[in-house]
Amino acid sequence: MSAAAAPTVAKSAPELVPPAGPTPGGTLPLSSIDKTAAVRVSVDFVQVFPRAAGDVGDQDAAVEAMRDGFARALVPYYPVAGRIADVSPGEPVVDCTGQGVWFVEAAASCALADVNYLERPLLIPKEELLPRPPPEEKLEDLIIMAQVTKFTCGGFAVGICFSHLVFDGQGAAQFLKAAGEMARGLPAPSVAPVWDRDAIPDPPKLPRGPPPSFTAFSFVTQVVDVSPESIARIKEEFSAATGQTCSTFDAVTAVVFKCRALAAGLPDDAEVRLGFAASTRHLLQGVLPSVEGYYGNCVYPVGITRTSKAIREAPLLEVIGLMRGAKEALTARFTDWMHGGAKEDHYNVPLDYGTVTVSDWSRVGFNEVDYGFGEPGYVFTLNDHVNIVASVIYFKPPAPKRGIRLMLRCVEEPHAAAFAEELAKFA
Incomplete structure (x- = not known):
């Protein structure tokens, strides 16, 4: 050509x-x-x-x-x-x-x-x-x-x-x-x-608050590869300090949340929120006739809310601890929701500049599909036009690279360089 x-x-x-x-x-x-x-x-x-x-x-x-x-x-x-x-x-x-x-x-x-x-x-x-x-x-x-x-x-x-x-x-x-x-x-x-x-039970509908106000942001697309060595180092530091283990998702998401708080220029008392859809397949054992093979939605929202200052000043290991705590609360919150005992609508999240959502596509299985010409070397999403809420998507980087590739639509142009600089300290 x-x-x-x-x-x-x-x-x-x-x-x-x-x-x-x-x-x-x-x-x-x-x-x-x-x-x-x-x-x-x-x-x-x-x-x-x-x-x-x-x-x-x-x-x-x-x-x-x-x-x-x-x-x-x-x-x-x-x-x-x-x-x-x-x-x-x-x-x-x-x-x-x-x-x-x-x-x-x-x-x-x-x-x-x-x-x-x-x-x-x-x-x-x-x-x-x-x-x-x-x-x-x-x-x-x-x-x-x-x-x-x-x-x-x-x-x-x-x-x-x-x-x-x-x-x-x-x-x-x-x-x-x-x-x-x-x-x-x-x-x-x-x-x-x-x-x-x-x-799957159909719990009573919770009263919805006022409809969220949508602001269209001008998010910049940034792609960052986090090396396996960097991920291993963060996990080891967490384990040495706490005697506990943390997942790759905990470690990398904590880095993104903290770096974004440092770069986004929000006032000290502004709320910053991290939200992700956690899998509930393991919690539907006994509810579904068979969990293996079920192909409907099996997710429930999990999140962290703190002030911008609290996340900026918290050591990374503390933010990882918040991630783990949010995931540990999943069982009780989802079971409550399923049995109609939830007091608040966890699906209703404010859609302002303080909120960032995370999706992990690295492990859902799109990389293991073989139509007859081998498994894909790379998989990526194309929902780039969504400008209502800041988002992070995890992918496997193109083979033969290893680690995690982040596709970030997290910040607007004035904060993009600072965000990239903060992430580079960890990547």
């Missing part, structure tokens, strides 16, 4: 991939967690599959096998081939229409190396990498879509768009792993899918 020519992507029209066999009809309920924790938004991400040097392979055959894998996976996962419908305002269900999922084939004019393996800043517009349905379909009614883009080097990028109302990250990864297993010729998914949304 000449240096002057910008890479282009030619997309085919989206095609429906229906289930490969007959599937049940009817409507299925969503769980109280699906309807409370998840907003009806699409989550967009891309899996990058570089090919080994010289291994161009038969790309068309690989795409055909992948499409077939989706069709076959939609038989056991038949609700995914349906559409989200409203039985009454604010009461979404899944209508098992069996229509199928939209699938887009595309071809890029360049090799993955020409576009830096889709690292940031993106050299191909994100719209070119993501599937979109035909205009007569409403995006918010769809459950999952896929686009596979072939590159001239033999590599692929797979863009996925899924509804958070139906899946959490782990659930979406479970479905994609099943599609990959079927594409590779397995007779059935290694994990049998479980719907059973109605097994």
